[in-house]
Amino acid sequence: MKANCWTGRNSVEVQDVPDPSILNNRDAIVKITSTAICGSDLHLLDGYVPTMEKGDIMGHEFMGEVVEVGPGISDGKLRVGDRVVVPFPIACGACASCRAELYSCCENTNPNAGISEKFFGHPTAGIYGYSHLTGGFAGGQAEYARVVLADANALKIESDLTDEQVLFLSDILPTGYMGADMCDIQEGDVVAVWGAGPVGQFAMDSARVLGAEKVIAIDKEPYRLDMAAAQGYTTINFEDTDVRSALLELTGGRGPDKCIDAVGMEATHGASHVHLYDRAKQAVRSETDRPHALRQAILSCRSGGVVSVIGVYGGVIDKFPAGAWMNRSLTLRTGQCHVHKYMKPLLGLIERGKLDPTRIITHRLPLTEAPTGYDLFKNKKDHCEKVVLKP
Amino acid sequence: MKTATRSTSHLRQDPLVRGLGWASALLGVPQVLAPAGFARALGVGDAFRHRSATTAVGVRELAAATGLLARPHPAWLWGRVGGDLMDLTMLTRALKNHNGRGLGRTAAATAAVTAITATDVYAAVTRTRRSTPMELTATATVAQPPDDVYALWSDLQRLPDFMAHLDEVRVTGPRTSHWRASAPFGKTVEWDAETTQDIPGRLIAWQSVDGADIDNAGEVRFVHAPGNRGTEIRVTLRYDLPGGALGKAAARYFGEEPHQQLDDDLRRFKQIAETGEVVRSEGAPGGKRARGEFPQHPARPLTEDELKEALA
Ligand SMILES: [Zn+2]
Numbered sequence: 001m002k003a004n005c006w007t008g009r010n011s012v013e014v015q016d017v018p019d020p021s022i023l024n025n026r027d028a029i030v031k032i033t034s035t036a037i038c039g040s041d042l043h044l045l046d047g048y049v050p051t052m053e054k055g056d057i058m059g060h061e062f063m064g065e066v067v068e069v070g071p072g073i074s075d076g077k078l079r080v081g082d083r084v085v086v087p088f089p090i091a092c093g094a095c096a097s098c099r100a101e102l103y104s105c106c107e108n109t110n111p112n113a114g115i116s117e118k119f120f121g122h123p124t125a126g127i128y129g130y131s132h133l134t135g136g137f138a139g140g141q142a143e144y145a146r147v148v149l150a151d152a153n154a155l156k157i158e159s160d161l162t163d164e165q166v167l168f169l170s171d172i173l174p175t176g177y178m179g180a181d182m183c184d185i186q187e188g189d190v191v192a193v194w195g196a197g198p199v200g201q202f203a204m205d206s207a208r209v210l211g212a213e214k215v216i217a218i219d220k221e222p223y224r225l226d227m228a229a230a231q232g233y234t235t236i237n238f239e240d241t242d243v244r245s246a247l248l249e250l251t252g253g254r255g256p257d258k259c260i261d262a263v264g265m266e267a268t269h270g271a272s273h274v275h276l277y278d279r280a281k282q283a284v285r286s287e288t289d290r291p292h293a294l295r296q297a298i299l300s301c302r303s304g305g306v307v308s309v310i311g312v313y314g315g316v317i318d319k320f321p322a323g324a325w326m327n328r329s330l331t332l333r334t335g336q337c338h339v340h341k342y343m344k345p346l347l348g349l350i351e352r353g354k355l356d357p358t359r360i361i362t363h364r365l366p367l368t369e370a371p372t373g374y375d376l377f378k379n380k381k382d383h384c385e386k387v388v389l390k391p
Numbered sequence: 392m393k394t395a396t397r398s399t400s401h402l403r404q405d406p407l408v409r410g411l412g413w414a415s416a417l418l419g420v421p422q423v424l425a426p427a428g429f430a431r432a433l434g435v436g437d438a439f440r441h442r443s444a445t446t447a448v449g450v451r452e453l454a455a456a457t458g459l460l461a462r463p464h465p466a467w468l469w470g471r472v473g474g475d476l477m478d479l480t481m482l483t484r485a486l487k488n489h490n491g492r493g494l495g496r497t498a499a500a501t502a503a504v505t506a507i508t509a510t511d512v513y514a515a516v517t518r519t520r521r522s523t524p525m526e527l528t529a530t531a532t533v534a535q536p537p538d539d540v541y542a543l544w545s546d547l548q549r550l551p552d553f554m555a556h557l558d559e560v561r562v563t564g565p566r567t568s569h570w571r572a573s574a575p576f577g578k579t580v581e582w583d584a585e586t587t588q589d590i591p592g593r594l595i596a597w598q599s600v601d602g603a604d605i606d607n608a609g610e611v612r613f614v615h616a617p618g619n620r621g622t623e624i625r626v627t628l629r630y631d632l633p634g635g636a637l638g639k640a641a642a643r644y645f646g647e648e649p650h651q652q653l654d655d656d657l658r659r660f661k662q663i664a665e666t667g668e669v670v671r672s673e674g675a676p677g678g679k680r681a682r683g684e685f686p687q688h689p690a691r692p693l694t695e696d697e698l699k700e701a702l703a
């Protein structure tokens with residue numbers, strides 16, 4: 001089959017590789033009908049997330065049709081022919097973390113738990129196509145993929161919604177939603193979202209669905225801000241505006257009630273000496289992440305507010321504003337998305353027309369053009385917001 | 392993890408160790424007292440640098456003699472090997488830059504030192520402790536009641552499903568079993584074990600019987616976890632690691648750090664208890680045989696041969 005493989009820093013290639021096969025009793029093989037390129041794939045592409053191997057298949061956002069099931073899956077749970085969306089974290093459904101709905105912290109699905117434990121203190125769940133730190137599972141930017149513990153993971157789509165309406169249930173829609181959910185939004189809240197990429201856009205939509213009165217989008221790409229403005233959100237371009245004073249002005253001096261960091265480790269900020277400091281430390285690998293958006297969110301948030309972090313961080317950061325966090329009673333909440341917890345409720349919202357995930361798709365390419373898709377998305381060429389690949 | 396050391400007093404009676412000690416003394420005394428004569432005897436001339444080098448070698452020999460005869464320890468034997476290599480280096484250089492006078496004597500000395508080196512290597516390798524007693528502990532919480540977890544563990548024949556090194560456990564009697572495990576460098580070790588304690592739902596302990604390739608003992612305690620979280624498993628393993636410190640270093644080099652191994656074994660036990668089997672990924676397709684976790688296979692589907700090997 002054809003698959004999009006990591007071949008080294010800043011390079012992916014579509015290669016011919018063997019077809020996947022059943023390795024565990026509760027595996028299923030899925031013929032992929034749609035898959036997407038995610039912002040976090042870019043951290044793998046450029047090597048900021050360690051433990052990538054040449055030849056690794058990329059991709060953790062995928063859906064398709066079941067073509068084979070392992071002997072451990074009971075017939076009622078999943079059948080050949082079922083149409084499924086696959087959540088990016090692999091959950092077992094039985095460990096203490098899964099029982100507490102902390103699916104991305106599953107204790108049983110990372111065969112490289114020992115490595116993950118050294119990086120993070122405790123191991124995290126396996127993730128498809130997301131380095132060997134998260135298990136070394138083949139990804140879904142391919143014609144076929146193996147779905148692990150498929151009966152506990154794959155979500156069956158039984159209505160006639162299109163692929164594009166449901167594909168993002170695999171990651172970015174629940175991730176954006178969880179960003180807003182962790183904010184515990186109250187009536188009249190003003191929510192600021194750093195990053196108007198796909199996850200940021202969904203965090204904005206979710207904040208509104210959950211009752212936010214005003215939503216503010218912060219980015220530097222005019223086309224992304226336009227996309228947010230088209231939904232009725234207020235926008236701030238950090239390239240030509242001082243973000244903190246703009247936020248204070250928009251909120252009568254209070255600051256946003258809730259702040260969402262949908263940027264993560266590779267934040268950019270024009271001409272700031274702090275950014276240069278982060279960039280330099282990151283270049284020599286003594287700091288892995290550039291937490292510029294996170295610092296700004298903490299400093300801008302109103303006292304007693306919530307800062308919700310859904311942007312991906314990989315290692316350690318410098319100059320964390322602990323003083324602001326502690327002295328102003330801020331709550332910091334975060335996590336890789338516990339996708340399974342949100343899939344069904346979000347599917348309901350899509351069916352009822354409350355959310356339209358298709359609005360962010362700007363590019364549709366065949367799988368064989370995956371490297372072009374990465375280039376468009378990474379370099380924000382051709383107003384690229386989200387790329388969907390068709391095998 | 393604790394490492395005990397075994398007494399080295401038996402080296403005091405070892406004829407080879409004593410012989411090497413006296414040989415060191417016999418070489419060291421003339422080297423220190425009459426360095427010029429000794430250097431001439433080697434055919435390397437008696438310039439100042441040759442004399443001072445000879446004195447230094449003599450002092451080293453006397454130190455080795457004192458160590459080997461008074462407080463014998465394998466480290467002194469390895470020290471001699473190091474010294475021999477230094478001497479060989481110097482003699483080789485002397486041979487290369489030789490002016491021709493006494494060349495035969497230098498060549499003979501080189502041959503003699505080569506023979507001594509071989510003897511020293513043999514003594515050091517054979518007199519280094521063959522094993523290091525080790526104690527390993529590990530713990531994990533399994534989301535199931537102690538009785539169930541105990542039942543899964545007490546089915547000894549299933550231990551190889553999650554313990555990376557075990558190839559087979561065969562129950563041979565009500566309290567006895569035969570174990571086979573793989574060791575570094577493709578070796579296999581076997582032993583018979585006896586269950587020394589068995590308290591359902593709480594404790595299993597075992598010990599290898601006389602004649603084991605590796606003497607070992609272990610116990611597993613099953614403790615109710617607070618807040619109905621299931622069972623805390625506490626494992627203690629004691630065994631004599633073959634090859635001593637050298638074997639340990641070699642094993643570590645091949646990615647078989649014992650403590651990490653035990654942690655990973657317990658993680659796989661938890662997977663079986665909670666999900667029914669050991670989770671495999673394309674990067675670690677061997678399941679329990681994913682020793683040391685790195686180097687990894689690329690995370691792409693396996694070829695037919697790789698698949699056969701992984702599922703074997
Ligand atoms: Zn993603």
Ligand SMILES: [Zn+2]
Pocket residue numbers: 091092093094095096097098099105106107108109
């Ligand atoms: Zn789990």
